[in-house]
Amino acid sequence: MILYMESAQKTYSIKELASMAGISVRILHHYDAIGLLIPDRRSGNRYRFYGHSHLLKLQQILFFRELDFSLEQIKTILEDPEFDVIQVLNEQKKLLADRQKRIARWICTIDQTIHYLQGEGSMQDKDFYAGFSEEKQAEYEKEIRAMYGDEPLNTSVRRWNSLSKERQKEMIAKGNQFHQRIADAMPLGYDNPEVVDLMRQYWENMQFFYDVSLDRFEQLGHMYNQDPAFRATYETVKPGLAEFMEQAVVHFVKLEKAKE
Amino acid sequence: MILYMESAQKTYSIKELASMAGISVRILHHYDAIGLLIPDRRSGNRYRFYGHSHLLKLQQILFFRELDFSLEQIKTILEDPEFDVIQVLNEQKKLLADRQKRIARWICTIDQTIHYLQGEGSMQDKDFYAGFSEEKQAEYEKEIRAMYGDEPLNTSVRRWNSLSKERQKEMIAKGNQFHQRIADAMPLGYDNPEVVDLMRQYWENMQFFYDVSLDRFEQLGHMYNQDPAFRATYETVKPGLAEFMEQAVVHFVKLEKAKE
């Protein structure tokens, strides 16, 4: 492992390090015992002292741990002389993205299960486990493609395509109307009841395409402001609309959750 | 647990069930031993046989397991006579959404760490662990607010705000230009080299605000088409643009990944 940290800086006691990292002292004992994170200094009384470099290494360890690597694996990874922190951090980002996708599949499977339980569809037994293994998923997607051809279809797109052209235009116009109405309502402030009601309508309108949970809607709200593409489109309707939308969505979600 | 499944249907051997669910036979033994999933029938030779209802219950168990519930907790949850599958499925969706958020924070922490390691910023030690515990995160956000006031600020928004008004207008115009140029290029087809190059520029332009990975960009691509709000704004530029953008993004990402 290549770590260019001139460690001159501060040293931490075992408890300091543990509480900074949000872990127990015992864990650091354990990591010392198995040679995963050995303090560079031991005072005469055998007290452990950690330097700044251990901070980074511990972060690495906990990253990998979060990704369900075994401590043994982590050790070999970190001991690898070819090991480049930045490269591995980038790889970790990818792993996390994979995990996000997996969770998204799970959410999808849950939706299907709910649908099945409500008796509206007949789910085959194997579908129950679609969210699980990679191979099963690959296999499953193959069948889907065999059924629907090679187009990148999914339910919301199919639902959209099933609308008449008339209806599509209508929906688009509706969306734009909302943006305009929300823009007009900006001076009232994001916590104005009228604005809150507008947000509710906006949200309910979405449900047609997409099963948008409150949490999901909140995420979208942030994106309205933060993603440059969306931000730009909102800002052209009216300067400040992107940020206003974010605030209004967050506020609406908060109110809605308080109801429950 | 309320499960209205008239189990008349097929019965499965232990191995069949295990392989359907992608788990080991031993796990089913274990679940039987601790009374978590007991087969309804044992033939004379003590062989276990499972029915359709066990499929659903096992799915529930594995769902909760994925969410790091202990088997003990899972047992009490499923034994609760008040237990409503659909309600809990909805709760699980929420938990999964939380997990997604947590991962998003991790990705953010990784980005900061990379930034720090490249010597471009000075990260405080505690920031190393920002992705971890909830309390730490709450604490941390408090400090942020103390520093920046009560606005819901984040790096990309700060970055945006740090631009001059002139520059902001410029960026918005740029985004719109892209949309227009991409719309104009639609007849060429999403796999046209010119379109691919446009997508690259679009992507690179994003990097200014947001560290958009290829995977993330692909997700965004799907949203352009699937999220009604964004779909609507794209469709007003030109009908069919939303779907075209999705295809073009997916194609671009595929090409880009093939390069690696």
Next chain:
DNA sequence: CTTGACATTCACCTTACGTCATCGTTTATG
């Protein structure tokens, strides 16, 4: 009648710590 696939139970092993217990050290306080 044997072989191979599948089933059973019993029993010990593993990982990554938690949880004492027992003891030494340091520091704050009366």
Next chain:
DNA sequence: CATAAACGATGACGTAAGGTGAATGTCAAG
């Protein structure tokens, strides 16, 4: 200065969720 509280060390045992293997039973097919 004495003493308690807080922190440190080591050692030993416990735990959850299975893995792994041994010894043995069952059954259909060749």
